[in-house]
Amino acid sequence: MTRTPAWDVAATVPDPELPVVTIADLGILRDVTEDDRGRVHVQITPTYSGCPAMETIRDDLVDALTLAGYSQVDVELVLSPAWTTDWLTDDARTKLEAYGVAPPAARVAGAGDGPVPLSLSVRCPQCGSPDTRESSRFGSTACKSLWVCRSCREPFDHFKPL
Template identity: 60%
Template sequence: MVTTLARQDAWTIAAGVADPEIPVVSIEDLGILREVRVGPDGHVQVVITPTYSGCPAMEAIRADVLAAFERAGHTDVEVQLVLAPAWTTDWITETGRRRLEEFGIAPPVRGAAAGREGSAPVSLTLAVRCPQCGSPETRELSHFGSTACKSLWVCTACKEPFDHFKPL
């Protein structure tokens, strides 16, 4: 007899998986968890989107999702990687943004990715606020930070370096 997992329960299992590069946020917080489907036969399909194509964390995330379902007693699970629509920092949840900032990573301004389809107005970020002291007196040190989806910044007020999620 197949015990079918409810879709919401399956979503909760997948949503609880932490990002391997930034463990204070879940894959749901980052907006890379796109969909969870449960078939009538109990087969679970989890759909994820990388923060950028070629993201090396995706295999670790796939393994972590499978392990989370196995711990919950479900082994008929598949993790599907989709590239379209492309992930955008606008998909980061408010909880995710708060957790990133508390962890010392400046989250992008909501709407910074506006205009990707060509019809919305383009948002301009005038300042990146320091997640340590809140000062807008910051500057980019390197367009590439600890991962390709982040850039390295420094606060000129408190002198602390920090990562900033690139608005994608």
């Protein structure tokens, strides 16, 4: 995939549920192609099936690319391969933590060949303590769970690893 000027515009679109990260940071921006007549085709993958933010992301992509001068913008939802938290950029993980959302741990390449790593706790993005507990499997959105830090007593979202 070649990065194009249209890709650069699409990559700036923020996630509507987590505005500190872009759709490129999250890895849901899959491909952007453009032709010499100003037509753009964008492929995006939802973080999970049925994600309600996809319609807003589609509208935001059309708006951003139209404002940038592209005459026709087509946004395609691509479901295969399914999105995984492995597609989060390191920048996304840093931005999420600074925003107060505990990012999922990065998986180890080749881990399918051996034991599955198990995380016993989630580090609090407020104070850094590992002394946390899951309060609810579902947080502010279905892709996050709600946790509470036992040290600083602050609640926080944890982006579920997929």
